[in-house]
Amino acid sequence: MKKVFPFLIVVLLAFVGCHRDPVMYEKAGNPRQLVEHVEKFVNQTEKYSRHYSGEDWQVAVEQFVVMSKDYVDNRYVLTEEEQMRFDNARLKFMEAIDAHGSDEITKQVKEAYNQVLGQK
Numbered sequence: 001m002k003k004v005f006p007f008l009i010v011v012l013l014a015f016v017g018c019h020r021d022p023v024m025y026e027k028a029g030n031p032r033q034l035v036e037h038v039e040k041f042v043n044q045t046e047k048y049s050r051h052y053s054g055e056d057w058q059v060a061v062e063q064f065v066v067m068s069k070d071y072v073d074n075r076y077v078l079t080e081e082e083q084m085r086f087d088n089a090r091l092k093f094m095e096a097i098d099a100h101g102s103d104e105i106t107k108q109v110k111e112a113y114n115q116v117l118g119q120k
Helices: 004-018 031-051 055-078 080-100 102-119
Strands: none
Touching: 031 055, 031 080, 055 080, 055 102, 080 102
Protein backbone atom coordinates (compact mmCIF):
# COMPACT_ATOMS: atom_id res chain seq x y z
CA MET A 1 0.00 0.00 0.00
CA LYS A 2 2.83 2.42 0.82
CA LYS A 3 4.34 1.97 -2.65
CA VAL A 4 1.02 2.40 -4.45
CA PHE A 5 0.12 5.71 -2.80
CA PRO A 6 3.03 7.77 -4.26
CA PHE A 7 2.33 6.24 -7.67
CA LEU A 8 -1.30 7.36 -7.47
CA ILE A 9 -0.23 10.89 -6.56
CA VAL A 10 2.09 11.03 -9.58
CA VAL A 11 -0.68 9.80 -11.87
CA LEU A 12 -3.16 12.28 -10.42
CA LEU A 13 -0.73 15.20 -10.81
CA ALA A 14 0.03 14.18 -14.37
CA PHE A 15 -3.69 14.07 -15.16
CA VAL A 16 -4.34 17.45 -13.56
CA GLY A 17 -1.35 18.88 -15.42
CA CYS A 18 -2.91 17.88 -18.76
CA HIS A 19 -5.88 20.19 -18.36
CA ARG A 20 -5.24 23.73 -19.47
CA ASP A 21 -7.56 26.62 -18.81
CA PRO A 22 -8.41 28.71 -21.84
CA VAL A 23 -5.81 31.24 -22.81
CA MET A 24 -6.66 34.83 -22.01
CA TYR A 25 -5.99 37.60 -24.51
CA GLU A 26 -3.72 40.27 -23.06
CA LYS A 27 -4.81 43.66 -24.37
CA ALA A 28 -1.89 45.66 -25.76
CA GLY A 29 -1.12 48.97 -24.10
CA ASN A 30 0.22 50.27 -27.40
CA PRO A 31 -1.51 49.70 -30.78
CA ARG A 32 1.91 48.86 -32.26
CA GLN A 33 1.99 45.77 -30.02
CA LEU A 34 -1.52 44.60 -30.89
CA VAL A 35 -0.52 42.03 -33.49
CA GLU A 36 2.14 40.52 -31.22
CA HIS A 37 -0.46 40.06 -28.47
CA VAL A 38 -2.93 38.54 -30.92
CA GLU A 39 -0.33 36.11 -32.25
CA LYS A 40 0.63 35.10 -28.70
CA PHE A 41 -3.04 34.45 -27.83
CA VAL A 42 -3.59 32.39 -30.97
CA ASN A 43 -0.35 30.38 -30.60
CA GLN A 44 -1.19 29.49 -27.01
CA THR A 45 -4.77 28.64 -27.95
CA GLU A 46 -3.48 26.31 -30.65
CA LYS A 47 -1.13 24.67 -28.17
CA TYR A 48 -3.74 23.97 -25.48
CA SER A 49 -7.00 23.73 -27.45
CA ARG A 50 -6.95 19.94 -27.64
CA HIS A 51 -7.75 19.97 -23.91
CA TYR A 52 -10.57 22.54 -24.10
CA SER A 53 -14.06 21.75 -22.89
CA GLY A 54 -17.16 23.44 -24.29
CA GLU A 55 -16.95 26.03 -21.53
CA ASP A 56 -13.29 26.68 -22.33
CA TRP A 57 -14.22 27.32 -25.96
CA GLN A 58 -16.87 29.81 -24.82
CA VAL A 59 -14.17 31.74 -22.95
CA ALA A 60 -11.92 31.55 -26.02
CA VAL A 61 -14.73 33.00 -28.16
CA GLU A 62 -15.20 35.85 -25.68
CA GLN A 63 -11.46 36.54 -25.82
CA PHE A 64 -11.61 36.41 -29.61
CA VAL A 65 -14.34 39.08 -29.59
CA VAL A 66 -12.24 41.37 -27.36
CA MET A 67 -9.23 40.78 -29.60
CA SER A 68 -11.26 41.53 -32.73
CA LYS A 69 -12.65 44.76 -31.25
CA ASP A 70 -9.11 45.87 -30.47
CA TYR A 71 -8.16 45.16 -34.06
CA VAL A 72 -11.12 47.10 -35.48
CA ASP A 73 -10.35 50.04 -33.19
CA ASN A 74 -6.69 50.10 -34.22
CA ARG A 75 -6.49 48.73 -37.75
CA TYR A 76 -6.01 52.14 -39.30
CA VAL A 77 -2.70 52.66 -37.45
CA LEU A 78 -1.43 49.22 -38.46
CA THR A 79 0.67 48.65 -41.53
CA GLU A 80 -0.57 46.36 -44.30
CA GLU A 81 1.89 43.75 -43.08
CA GLU A 82 0.49 43.95 -39.52
CA GLN A 83 -3.06 43.68 -40.86
CA MET A 84 -2.05 40.57 -42.82
CA ARG A 85 -0.44 39.11 -39.70
CA PHE A 86 -3.69 39.69 -37.82
CA ASP A 87 -5.66 37.97 -40.60
CA ASN A 88 -3.24 35.03 -40.53
CA ALA A 89 -3.58 34.74 -36.75
CA ARG A 90 -7.37 34.87 -37.04
CA LEU A 91 -7.26 32.04 -39.59
CA LYS A 92 -5.00 30.00 -37.29
CA PHE A 93 -7.55 30.51 -34.50
CA MET A 94 -10.28 29.18 -36.79
CA GLU A 95 -8.08 26.19 -37.68
CA ALA A 96 -7.69 25.40 -33.96
CA ILE A 97 -11.48 25.44 -33.65
CA ASP A 98 -11.84 23.19 -36.68
CA ALA A 99 -9.31 20.77 -35.19
CA HIS A 100 -10.53 20.69 -31.59
CA GLY A 101 -13.76 22.68 -31.28
CA SER A 102 -17.23 22.17 -32.68
CA ASP A 103 -19.37 23.43 -35.53
CA GLU A 104 -21.35 25.50 -33.03
CA ILE A 105 -18.20 27.26 -31.78
CA THR A 106 -17.15 27.94 -35.39
CA LYS A 107 -20.54 29.47 -36.08
CA GLN A 108 -20.36 31.64 -32.94
CA VAL A 109 -16.90 32.94 -33.85
CA LYS A 110 -17.92 33.81 -37.40
CA GLU A 111 -21.06 35.61 -36.19
CA ALA A 112 -19.13 37.47 -33.49
CA TYR A 113 -16.43 38.55 -35.94
CA ASN A 114 -19.00 39.78 -38.46
CA GLN A 115 -20.76 41.75 -35.71
CA VAL A 116 -17.49 43.35 -34.62
CA LEU A 117 -16.68 44.33 -38.21
CA GLY A 118 -20.19 45.73 -38.64
CA GLN A 119 -19.86 48.01 -35.61
CA LYS A 120 -17.31 50.31 -37.27
